[in-house]
Amino acid sequence: MASAPVDDEMFDEFLSQRGHETETVGWEENYNKKQCPDCGGLHQSEATECSVCGWSPV
Numbered sequence: 001m002a003s004a005p006v007d008d009e010m011f012d013e014f015l016s017q018r019g020h021e022t023e024t025v026g027w028e029e030n031y032n033k034k035q036c037p038d039c040g041g042l043h044q045s046e047a048t049e050c051s052v053c054g055w056s057p058v
């Protein structure tokens with residue numbers, strides 16, 4: 001009887017992808033301003049999205 005190959009790698013990948021999904025990304029704080037984690041642009045504290053690259057926190 002031949003043993004079926006086990007896709008451990010694919011299963012690990014699936015788990016790590018689920019882990020990344022729960023991660024929330026927010027603004028970086030820099031000198032009382034908001035800094036875009038994507039492009040590093042600085043914005044006023046009332047900014048809701050990056051005017052440089054269009055990034056916004058999910």
Ligand SMILES: [Zn+2]
Binds near residue numbers: 039051052054
């Ligand atoms: Zn940006």
